[in-house]
Amino acid sequence: MTQNDRSQTPRRQGRAMLAFALIAVGAAAPALAQRPRPAAPAARPAAPVPAAQAPAPAQPAAAAPEASGPLPLAIPVPPAGRLVAITNATIMTATHGTIPRGTILVRDGKIADVGPNVVVPPDAQVIDAQGRWVTPGIIDEHSHTAIEAVNEGTNSITAETRVQDVLREDAGAIYRQLAGGVTTIQVYHGSANTIGGQSQLIKLRFGLPDDSLLFAGAPLGQKFALGENVRQTNFQPQPGQARRYPLSRMGVEEVLRDAFTRAQAYQREWQAYDSARRALRRGQAEPVPPRRDLQLDALVEILQGRRLVHCHAYRSDEMLMMLRVAHDFGFHVASFEHGLEGYKIADELAAAGTGVSTFADFWAYKLEAWDAIPENAALMAQRGVVVSINSDDEERARRLYQEAAKTIHYGGASEEEALRMITLNPARQLGVADRVGSIDVGKDADLAIFSGHPFAPGSRVEMTLIDGRVFFDRNTAPTLENTIEQMRRQLPRRGGRPVTAGGAQ
Amino acid sequence: MTDARTSRRQGARGRAAAATALAWTVALIGAGPIAAQQAPAPAAPAAYAIRNATIVPVTGPRIAGGTIVLRGGRIEALGAQVAVPADAQVVDGTGLFVYPGLVDAGTTLGLEEIGSVPGGNDTQELGDFNPHDDALTAVNPSSEIIPTVRISGVTTALTAARGGMISGQAAFIDLAGWTPQEMAVVPRAGMVVTFPRVTARRGGRRGGTDQPDQVDQQTRALRNYFADAKAYADIKARLAAGQAGTQQINLAMEAMVPVVRGESPVIVDAETADQIRGTLALADSFHLKVILRGAPQAWRMADTLAARHIPVIVGPITAAPRDEDPYDAIYANPGVLAHAGVQIAFQTATASDARNIAYNAALATAYGLDPEEALRALTINPARIFGVADRYGSLEAGKVADVIVTNGDPLDARTDIRYVFIRGQLVPRTDRNTRLYDQFRARPHQ
Numbered sequence: 001m002t003q004n005d006r007s008q009t010p011r012r013q014g015r016a017m018l019a020f021a022l023i024a025v026g027a028a029a030p031a032l033a034q035r036p037r038p039a040a041p042a043a044r045p046a047a048p049v050p051a052a053q054a055p056a057p058a059q060p061a062a063a064a065p066e067a068s069g070p071l072p073l074a075i076p077v078p079p080a081g082r083l084v085a086i087t088n089a090t091i092m093t094a095t096h097g098t099i100p101r102g103t104i105l106v107r108d109g110k111i112a113d114v115g116p117n118v119v120v121p122p123d124a125q126v127i128d129a130q131g132r133w134v135t136p137g138i139i140d141e142h143s144h145t146a147i148e149a150v151n152e153g154t155n156s157i158t159a160e161t162r163v164q165d166v167l168r169e170d171a172g173a174i175y176r177q178l179a180g181g182v183t184t185i186q187v188y189h190g191s192a193n194t195i196g197g198q199s200q201l202i203k204l205r206f207g208l209p210d211d212s213l214l215f216a217g218a219p220l221g222q223k224f225a226l227g228e229n230v231r232q233t234n235f236q237p238q239p240g241q242a243r244r245y246p247l248s249r250m251g252v253e254e255v256l257r258d259a260f261t262r263a264q265a266y267q268r269e270w271q272a273y274d275s276a277r278r279a280l281r282r283g284q285a286e287p288v289p290p291r292r293d294l295q296l297d298a299l300v301e302i303l304q305g306r307r308l309v310h311c312h313a314y315r316s317d318e319m320l321m322m323l324r325v326a327h328d329f330g331f332h333v334a335s336f337e338h339g340l341e342g343y344k345i346a347d348e349l350a351a352a353g354t355g356v357s358t359f360a361d362f363w364a365y366k367l368e369a370w371d372a373i374p375e376n377a378a379l380m381a382q383r384g385v386v387v388s389i390n391s392d393d394e395e396r397a398r399r400l401y402q403e404a405a406k407t408i409h410y411g412g413a414s415e416e417e418a419l420r421m422i423t424l425n426p427a428r429q430l431g432v433a434d435r436v437g438s439i440d441v442g443k444d445a446d447l448a449i450f451s452g453h454p455f456a457p458g459s460r461v462e463m464t465l466i467d468g469r470v471f472f473d474r475n476t477a478p479t480l481e482n483t484i485e486q487m488r489r490q491l492p493r494r495g496g497r498p499v500t501a502g503g504a505q
Numbered sequence: 506m507t508d509a510r511t512s513r514r515q516g517a518r519g520r521a522a523a524a525t526a527l528a529w530t531v532a533l534i535g536a537g538p539i540a541a542q543q544a545p546a547p548a549a550p551a552a553y554a555i556r557n558a559t560i561v562p563v564t565g566p567r568i569a570g571g572t573i574v575l576r577g578g579r580i581e582a583l584g585a586q587v588a589v590p591a592d593a594q595v596v597d598g599t600g601l602f603v604y605p606g607l608v609d610a611g612t613t614l615g616l617e618e619i620g621s622v623p624g625g626n627d628t629q630e631l632g633d634f635n636p637h638d639d640a641l642t643a644v645n646p647s648s649e650i651i652p653t654v655r656i657s658g659v660t661t662a663l664t665a666a667r668g669g670m671i672s673g674q675a676a677f678i679d680l681a682g683w684t685p686q687e688m689a690v691v692p693r694a695g696m697v698v699t700f701p702r703v704t705a706r707r708g709g710r711r712g713g714t715d716q717p718d719q720v721d722q723q724t725r726a727l728r729n730y731f732a733d734a735k736a737y738a739d740i741k742a743r744l745a746a747g748q749a750g751t752q753q754i755n756l757a758m759e760a761m762v763p764v765v766r767g768e769s770p771v772i773v774d775a776e777t778a779d780q781i782r783g784t785l786a787l788a789d790s791f792h793l794k795v796i797l798r799g800a801p802q803a804w805r806m807a808d809t810l811a812a813r814h815i816p817v818i819v820g821p822i823t824a825a826p827r828d829e830d831p832y833d834a835i836y837a838n839p840g841v842l843a844h845a846g847v848q849i850a851f852q853t854a855t856a857s858d859a860r861n862i863a864y865n866a867a868l869a870t871a872y873g874l875d876p877e878e879a880l881r882a883l884t885i886n887p888a889r890i891f892g893v894a895d896r897y898g899s900l901e902a903g904k905v906a907d908v909i910v911t912n913g914d915p916l917d918a919r920t921d922i923r924y925v926f927i928r929g930q931l932v933p934r935t936d937r938n939t940r941l942y943d944q945f946r947a948r949p950h951q
Contacts, residue, residue: 172828179832234621343942347951364650364857366621373938379946395825402864405918411942457867457916458876460836480804480830480837481873
């Protein structure tokens with residue numbers, strides 16, 4: 001999307017209806033991570049993980065009793081189930097096909113067993129998913145949800161800025177995405193400048209303190225951007241605001257090469273310092289350390305392979321430029337974001353081992369999105385590129401399953417390939433495929449339960465679990481249907497006429 | 506015709522339906538008025554007969570193993586026992602489904618090409634009141650977007666400018682033709698009005714910057730404009746009835762005359778329940794024929810809208826609800842309206858996304874809209890709303906042959922649209938996307 005579009009994205013406030021279910025955000029300040037020193041791989045502080053609670057009594061959610069009164073418009077914070085069994089489900093595993101009638105057993109938030117003949121322990125909380133389809137929790141590889149600000153675009157390099165520092169409980173948006181089966185999202189800095197901020201992977205643990213969102217142990221990530229947004233093509237500067245360098249794609253390359261040249265020099269300074277310290281003998285004076293540069297710290301981590309590069313790009317030529325720069329400086333590009341012209345250079349991308357996270361068919365919104373084709377994802381996948389379908393948008397995020405289905409129609413992806421584009425493949429691009437992205441033993445029990453085939457037109461998400469805990473359940477959700485029912489019950493009759501269908505005329 | 510899109514998808518998917526593609530010959534390439542961008546092709550056959558297909562007329566029961574004959578731009582016959590005429594080009598419909606062409610009842614098709622490139626966009630005029638602007642004037646028949654939409658099964662669309670309070674006349678068009686006038690089904694389908702609304706300031710939080718004074722001011726201005734138009738129309742009527750006097754011609758007011766006489770509908774964009782209430786009040790004051798559009802909060806007054814026979818063009822469904830509404834409000838709104846008896850149609854409100862109109866409807870079916878009603882909302886309902894149900898919106902003998910042939914439910918994103926006919930002409934299955942796809946799919950491995 002355009003940088004302007006991004007900055008205009010409405011930052012949704014928690015709606016009053018849900019607010020009381022949220023734990024006060026201000027009370028829980030996230031533990032700030034110490035910035036690792038560039039030379040030595042410092043241990044990354046572990047993100048806080050919500051403490052497990054006592055298991056709840058079994059409550060088969062798929063067969064909720066008929067509500068006798070108005071349904072509560074509240075989202076109870078779900079209990080942590082130590083042992084949960086989802087039974088009688090059609091299970092799309094994303095790695096080893098579809099199990100027509102199977103069980104997923106979850107122990108301590110991890111998938112303990114999956115298959116057609118899983119024995120359900122008597123003390124397990126059972127979710128009878130008769131007639132339902134279960135997929136891995138959907139992973140949105142490109143999001144700007146749950147942050148207070150998106151762009152720090154005043155300089156061409158703002159590698160020191162961190163999404164983690166501006167995370168917030170974005171209640172409405174997070175809840176709506178959970179209701180679309182999304183469990184993990186990669187939150188990016190915007191695309192206003194060539195080297196943007198540090199990204200943050202989060203799980204949509206709605207209703208818990210905002211520091212509970214962090215995906216513990218996820219690799220570090222950095223947002224880069226090329227093309228029209230970076231060179232400020234599609235907007236006018238505000239009065240008094242100067243244009244900043246660069247204004248061309250050549251300038252973008254220069255920014256990159258200059259930045260990594262400086263990062264290399266900075267890295268050498270620290271290496272020299274570390275060598276001197278190691279060689280230090282008793283009685284000798286301590287060497288003076290180099291001045292810390294928070295911007296270059298992040299770039300050094302990229303050079304060291306400890307921070308993944310996710311680069312917003314549209315045109316094939318600019319992607320090739322980025323690959324050349326990466327090659328010359330010895331780092332790897334994990335993924336191109338959007339990459340709408342990736343199909344033109346699929347072989348080069350596959351050879352570089354660089355994935356592409358793209359849109360299903362969003363196009364024509366700017367010149368660099370004019371050569372987009374809806375077959376992009378399928379064609380790249382056929383040529384060996386790891387492809388994911390992302391949202392970049394709070395609305396699109398909640399129907400990624402429908403977006404993935406389009407890759408079947410356009411370009412002939414198989415159903416499992418299409419599913420992988422919103423589950424396993426984004427996990428691979430983000431370096432967490434050992435943790436999430438498929439229904440395999442040992443992985444986090446992040447699951448979406450659909451009313452039918454996830455790609456069928458009438459299907460919707462009924463329940464979403466993260467780490468084996470229910471974070472969305474349509475049976476208790478404030479739906480339009482029970483909102484109207486509530487209004488019918490509560491509103492007074494006017495002029496002797498019954499108030500109907502909302503009635504608030 | 507290069508049936509590349511069909512055959513490559515079939516190939517990729519290993520489907521056995523390749524025979525269908527082979528039933529077509531190169532000589533069949535859509536000729537005549539279909540694609541302004543295409544080079545003239547040999548003359549089209551006199552008629553087409555799609556046989557042994559499941560025919561879904563929408564206004565009648567499904568016909569299994571049926572045949573439908575298209576001739577002279579019209580549907581000549583359809584049924585289980587219809588004979589294939591000797592001069593008809595035969596399409597084997599085995600395993601396929603025939604539907605009326607889909608309708609996107611709110612787009613900027615032909616008026617908008619690349620979003621960020623102003624030179625190609627005629628979606629917005631300066632000023633608050635432009636009733637004498639006709640969208641049809643600026644419809645670009647050579648738009649590269651249009652072919653991508655019609656090969657997705659959308660044959661007809663309402664297209665209109667936006668902006669200001671009265672944006673001008675919308676045009677109901679078929680998505681094929683050499684000139685805008687040739688594309689037109691209803692050149693002036695309705696006066697587009699945006700009811701004044703509280704808007705968020707740029708960069709602000711939605712709903713966080715109420716400007717009620719400005720809204721009141723705008724609403725007064727809108728009402729005054731209609732009052733002026735009413736007065737203008739009254740004077741015009743008196744003069745026509747022989748009363749003495751003169752009237753200075755005012756083109757904007759002239760354009761409003763059929764509106765305030767209730768002859769031409771107003772298509773009112775209204776996002777909030779407040780805007781809808783304001784619209785109903787305006788309609789009462791000036792006896793307007795109202796079509797609501799957008800209207801994500803129309804569920805709040807579904808029964809009223811049904812009782813007043815006000816149709817609602819809902820959408821885009823691919824939108825997030827306002828924070829005060831339930832998470833599924835946008836998805837469930839069409840079902841609530843239809844259940845209450847409101848006639849609904851769908852819109853994408855875009856050009857480039859118009860190809861997704863059926864998937865907008867699909868989301869609504871997942872949240873309560875009956876799938877059959879969804880199909881009507883994509884076909885016969887918009888035809889009724891714009892007064893052309895005698896010619897459009899269903900498969901019936903004598904109707905315009907806007908017909909699509911699919912391998913499944915058009916609401917299902919996995920379904921392929923195999924053939925599209927507009928006014929009885931086969932639409933080439935190529936567009937800007939397929940040309941690039943074919944070009945780069947053939948790129949030798951590096």
